[in-house]
Amino acid sequence: MNLIYVKTGYSRLITYLVPLCVVPFIGIIIIMKQASHMKQEDMDQVWLHLQCNLVRVIICCTTIVFGITFYIMRRSRPVYLVDFACYKPPPHLKVPFSKFMLHSTLNGYFNGSSLGFQRKILERSGLGEETHLPQALHSIPSNPSIAAAREEVEQVMFGALDDLFANTNVKPKDIKIVFVNCSLFNPTPSLTAMIVNRYKKGYDVRTYNLGGMGCSAGITAIDLAKDLLQLHGNTYAVVVSTENITQNCYFGNNRAMLIPNCLFRLGGAAILLSNKFSERRRAKYELVHVVRTHNGADDKSFKCVHQVQDAVGKLGVCLSRDLMEVAGEALKANITALGPFVLPMREKLLFLCSFLAKKLFGSEKKAYYVPNFNVVFDHFCIHAGSKAVIGEVERNLKLLPSDVEASRMALHRSGNTSSSSIWYELAYIEAKGKMKRGNRVWQIAFGSGFKCNSAVWKALTHVKPSPNTPWEDCIHRYPVAA
Structure with a gap:
């Protein structure tokens, strides 16, 4: 850890070396210019005074220089979101309900009870008729091979990255930090290696692959990218958030493992971050806070989203009946951690009073005061895990239907695209022309383990939608009825 601090200090010293040298030089010039207008008698008196107080002058100047240096080196660099791009699947990959059910029937993997269960889940899911599945799952029988999985992830990652580079005019060689988060598909070579190979990046690129972290991993990647941007000056970082559907479709008859088949759809997003001050004038957002909470110490939370084999050895992701309860508890932990950073004093005092009143006089069933987050945030991007997940957050935070519109519409249009869903939602808000300068947006994501992560962004301009969203x-x- 000591080496990290040394590296950080060295990096910032080099970054701010010119200002640290120029400022004292400018000060000397100003003093000399003022001295040129002074009479000889006055200059003699000033010089005599300096000689008598030489030690004090040296101590004072040294303290000021060290204070300025320490402040500059300790100050966190702002992290800007220059732009982001969401993958737009081609029309031939659309999977309306009728096609989904027809393929499920013709594949022959599911019995009649499982087919009926999937139909009910689809009808209640909040998904629309224009979601997409990868090419391998359009085949009969389905083709969940490693080659097909690679083809899917290349299509999504490179599609989003190509749009991002085209929209920002940033060259791939300028990206020095690359993160990819994909929970259930981690091949060798890694997904980041595939990006390095595709764009022929230099040997000095820093790459990081996050796996097994569920739908909240996108914010985890943003947090880690932020930390690295504090270490390395004047650079770009890219975060690619996706999930692989091809190799993670369940072909059995366990109902708890069939639900992800009905909810998860093709999608991904690429996000360009930078600590360059020159990027501020064209960046869309500045990162304000990232708060990550983990309830994995609780066994019920740990096992509520679990990749397992069923009774006959079929692999899939099992969703526990406790999922909504676990998500609610994770959300409470996260807003408890985030609240002190963002809430005004009035809301903090109201919560404290309700907490004390419940402890002293109230019953166990009486709920705490829920802070009014609408006084802090202008927009909400809630992970579009399912209609039930969005509804649970809406109830817990006492939000209005308009607050969760982006989340419901992203679920309807794209389905559950895992960690990238919050970016489809942000793109929706931009497309509606609702993001104004100074607006704050709260991204909330849930992930297996069980985790709840938050990211808070501040709009730096009246944000316009990027091309090809x-x-x-x-x-x-x-909006449509969903």
């Missing part, structure tokens, strides 16, 4: 050709039709 998934909403570009359909935003006029939204």
